[in-house]
Amino acid sequence: DGGITQSPKYLFRKEGQNVTLSCEQNLNHDAMYWYRQDPGQGLRLIYYSQIVNDFQKGDIAEGYSVSREKKESFPLTVTSAQKNPTAFYLCASRFATGQGADGTEAFFGQGTRLTVV
Amino acid sequence: RKEVEQDPGPFNVPEGATVAFNCTYSNSASQSFFWYRQDCRKEPKLLMSVYSSGNEDGRFTAQLNRASQYISLLIRDSKLSDSATYLCVVNRRNFNKFYFGSGTKLNVKP
Numbered sequence: 751d752g753g754i755t756q757s758p759k760y761l762f763r764k765e766g767q768n769v770t771l772s773c774e775q776n777l778n779h780d781a782m783y784w785y786r787q788d789p790g791q792g793l794r795l796i797y798y799s800q801i802v803n804d805f806q807k808g809d810i811a812e813g814y815s816v817s818r819e820k821k822e823s824f825p826l827t828v829t830s831a832q833k834n835p836t837a838f839y840l841c842a843s844r845f846a847t848g849q850g851a852d853g854t855e856a857f858f859g860q861g862t863r864l865t866v867v
Numbered sequence: 868r869k870e871v872e873q874d875p876g877p878f879n880v881p882e883g884a885t886v887a888f889n890c891t892y893s894n895s896a897s898q899s900f901f902w903y904r905q906d907c908r909k910e911p912k913l914l915m916s917v918y919s920s921g922n923e924d925g926r927f928t929a930q931l932n933r934a935s936q937y938i939s940l941l942i943r944d945s946k947l948s949d950s951a952t953y954l955c956v957v958n959r960r961n962f963n964k965f966y967f968g969s970g971t972k973l974n975v976k977p
Contacts, residue, residue: 840911857913
């Protein structure tokens with residue numbers, strides 16, 4: 751079955767630690783996204799990538815880093831510079847616009863709940 | 868001004884009621900529009916795309932008003948299982964960023 755998978759589902763981080771959240775998709779999507787959601791809030795864009803080896807900052811990129819070495823994978827690292835990392839992190843993917851697929855929807859992984867302990 | 872704005876609700880309605888949500892967007896270059904549903908502590912899932920001519924899927928109807936820059940979602944004959952947060956999403960042509968509203972919470976009560 752095609753889909754987008756995030757792991758782990760729950761993650762606990764000690765203050766000062768870096769942690770990496772995994773996101774893998776087998777939908778052959780070019781564009782991938784990381785969002786953060788805080789309780790009762792909407793989704794805020796952290797980083798996105800349209801093609802391999804390229805990515806752009808979203809609205810709240812400070813304290814985060816990403817890589818896109820493979821089409822299928824877009825891991826997110828939450829660094830110690832992120833002062834308030836406790837949140838629900840969502841990864842999404844879709845066909846990139848301009849590839850004959852304008853307007854296609856994004857598919858989401860099941861999310862990772864990160865808690866600082 | 869936010870790219871996408873929604874009334875956060877909650878909308879508390881009885882089973883069988885008809886309920887409507889609106890969502891406004893600020894950029895007239897917005898090209899693609901969607902409604903997503905998000906259950907508590909889960910990921911958003913696509914409910915329906917919104918087409919210029921409007922579209923219907925069972926009890927759900929979506930409309931787009933480009934002149935006034937808003938989209939709407941109408942739910943008829945509400946079910947308990949419709950209780951969720953409904954997210955409005957817009958995307959501009961040739962621009963790969965999605966813009967999410969903060970969501971409208973719906974509670975359908977027996």
